Amino acid sequence: xxxxxxxxxxxxxxxxxxxxxxxxxxxxxxxxxxxxxxxxxxxxxxxxxxxxxxxxxxxxxxxxxxxxxxxxxxxxxxxxxxxxxxxxxxxxxxxxxxxxxxxxxxxxxxxxxxxxxxxxxxxxxxxxxxxxxxxxxxxxxxxxxxxxxxxxxxxxxxxxxxxxxxxxxxxxxxxxxxxxxxxxxxxxxxxxxxxxxxxxxxxxxxxxxxxxx
Numbered sequence: 031x032x033x034x035x036x037x038x039x040x041x042x043x044x045x046x047x048x049x050x051x052x053x054x055x056x057x058x059x060x061x062x063x064x065x066x067x068x069x070x071x072x073x074x075x076x077x078x079x080x081x082x083x084x085x086x087x088x089x090x091x092x093x094x095x096x097x098x099x100x101x102x103x104x105x106x107x108x109x110x111x112x113x114x115x116x117x118x119x120x121x122x123x124x125x126x127x128x129x130x131x132x133x134x135x136x137x138x139x140x141x142x143x144x145x146x147x148x149x150x151x152x153x154x155x156x157x158x159x160x161x162x163x164x165x166x167x168x169x170x171x172x173x174x175x176x177x178x179x180x181x182x183x184x185x186x187x188x189x190x191x192x193x194x195x196x197x198x199x200x201x202x203x204x205x206x207x208x209x210x211x212x213x214x215x216x217x218x219x220x221x222x223x224x225x226x227x228x229x230x231x232x233x234x235x236x237x238x239x240x241x242x243x
Contacts, residue, residue, distance in 0.1 A: 047137040051078040064088040103176040121159035
């Protein structure tokens with residue numbers, strides 16, 4: 031979405047107050063909404079805080095760029111949970127794939143209010159959590175991948191049988207009574223290319239699958 035005129039005008043000023051806001055929607059749903067600094071900011075019906083009583087604070091956000099070739103955009107959030115319970119909740123297997131949104135906004139230097147509207151710069155989902163525990167401190171590096179990563183998934187788990195077919199389309203029994211396929215389709219690999227199998231002066235070349243003869 032394009033930036034609003036008010037936000038664009040604020041960014042053109044020589045001095046401004048920027049903030050970053052992160053939302054993680056854990057199962058439940060449980061909303062974790064953190065700022066990259068102290069204070070409280072509200073916009074779009076959401077309230078973000080510098081320190082969450084349950085999940086702690088946002089330690090940092092890595093740089094991110096557009097993906098290239100077979101890579102989707104990604105970033106890493108560093109969270110500082112206050113206790114082991116919060117760490118376990120954020121790193122749980124059931125939390126993998128939780129939606130994540132990241133905004134960049136600006137505050138009015140006089141009123142302290144949010145200038146409409148913060149820019150939604152990243153939307154993705156949690157992927158790999160990495161826990162770091164040292165004396166007196168807990169850190170959780172949470173890799174966040176773009177939703178575009180879904181387009182790069184392979185189909186290695188697909189099978190040409192009624193069980194897999196009905197797992198996608200329950201009750202659709204098009205493969206249940208199939209016992210013979212005249213021309214078996216190539217499944218899980220590229221189709222073999224036709225090759226030249228025989229050439230002589232008295233007959234035309236035959237093209238098909240097989241060894242040269």
